[in-house]
Amino acid sequence: MDECVLKTNNLTKTYRGVKALDNVSITLTTGKIYGLIGQNGAGKTTFMRVVSGLTFPDTGTFELFGHTGDKSLQLERKRIGCMIEYPGLVPNMTAKEFLRYRRLSRGIPDKELEVELLKRIGLAETGKKKIKHFSLGMKQRLGIANALLGNPEFLMLDEPINGLDPIGIVEIRSLIKKLCEELNITILISSHNLPELYQTATDYIIIHQGKIKQEITLEALEGQCKHHIHIGCNEPEKLVSILEMKLHTKSYQVMPDKSVKLYDYLNKKEWVAQVIYENGIIATDLSVRGDTLEDYFVSVIGGGKDV
Numbered sequence: 001m002d003e004c005v006l007k008t009n010n011l012t013k014t015y016r017g018v019k020a021l022d023n024v025s026i027t028l029t030t031g032k033i034y035g036l037i038g039q040n041g042a043g044k045t046t047f048m049r050v051v052s053g054l055t056f057p058d059t060g061t062f063e064l065f066g067h068t069g070d071k072s073l074q075l076e077r078k079r080i081g082c083m084i085e086y087p088g089l090v091p092n093m094t095a096k097e098f099l100r101y102r103r104l105s106r107g108i109p110d111k112e113l114e115v116e117l118l119k120r121i122g123l124a125e126t127g128k129k130k131i132k133h134f135s136l137g138m139k140q141r142l143g144i145a146n147a148l149l150g151n152p153e154f155l156m157l158d159e160p161i162n163g164l165d166p167i168g169i170v171e172i173r174s175l176i177k178k179l180c181e182e183l184n185i186t187i188l189i190s191s192h193n194l195p196e197l198y199q200t201a202t203d204y205i206i207i208h209q210g211k212i213k214q215e216i217t218l219e220a221l222e223g224q225c226k227h228h229i230h231i232g233c234n235e236p237e238k239l240v241s242i243l244e245m246k247l248h249t250k251s252y253q254v255m256p257d258k259s260v261k262l263y264d265y266l267n268k269k270e271w272v273a274q275v276i277y278e279n280g281i282i283a284t285d286l287s288v289r290g291d292t293l294e295d296y297f298v299s300v301i302g303g304g305k306d307v
């Protein structure tokens with residue numbers, strides 16, 4: 001059964017009159033990768049800072065692994081790994097030296113850990129190279145290794161993909177998937193760009209001006225963005241039988257508003273219109289639809305950037 005990792009209840013945090021978090025209530029369960037998507041200033045970092053204990057909410061509560069209250073949260077936070085804002089790397093150290101330093105300062109005795117982590121994140125071959133000579137992608141991976149030091153069950157990564165080149169993006173994406181699949185770590189990863197995170201996360205949480213605007217699974221998101229012919233009509237049952245009998249397709253979906261999404265014949269819209277008309281259906285709308293991820297994101301947050 002999916003265990004609850006994090007449950008927030010109406011978290012609110014205001015900075016000088018600006019609501020960085022506005023009644024945020026979300027639940028994260030084990031084994032998933034959650035994408036927290038929002039524009040700059042949407043509240044992503046603030047959310048992670050509140051959960052990790054770097055700052056306090058003005059109002060609202062939250063549970064970590066089913067526990068709440070200051071003392072319990074402090075204990076449960078040992079089960080979290082975070083990379084929030086900057087990884088805090090030491091430029092003159094090698095990757096191994098840095099991880100050893102971080103391990104010792106956290107009082108973790110396992111000497112093998114840094115070698116194991118360097119292998120896991122793909123930096124085992126960096127040898128004597130100093131961090132200051134690392135690419136941004138390597139630095140991000142080292143930051144993730146640092147967050148993994150305490151063997152966390154829940155990992156929060158704030159914009160780990162930001163500023164990376166396409167290869168760096170692919171590497172971080174596959175690392176994140178591997179961490180979830182192989183170590184069963186639940187991951188919350190923030191990004192200001194939905195397409196950038198697309199297919200990495202299993203679930204997407206869209207935040208805008210501190211408010212949660214939408215929670216959507218990858219599957220549902222794909223359904224939203226898949227191109228289709230939207231057919232508006234008053235008799236969906238009759239339309240469906242025409243699609244099956246006359247157009248020989250089962251690639252459609254009946255929506256709650258009785259409209260039908262047809263995923264076939266996208267290039268033959270006029271012919272589809274003719275066939276259904278000849279079979280006694282008056283379509284109130286017949287148009288090709290389907291958002292790009294970017295359009296979809298903008299439609300969820302409510303239009304332009306200043307909305």
Ligand SMILES: Nc1ncnc2c1ncn2[C@@H]1O[C@H](COP(=O)(O)OP(=O)(O)OP(=O)(O)O)[C@@H](O)[C@H]1O
Nearest residue numbers: 015018020038039040041042043044045046047192
């Ligand atoms: N320490 C602070 N002092 C004053 N205002 C703050 C502080 N931290 C955040 N804010 C404000 O709170 C809002 C949310 O900021 P936050 O950093 O959480 O957003 P974000 O989604 O992480 O954005 P970004 O992608 O730019 O990091 C913004 O309006 C920001 O200016």
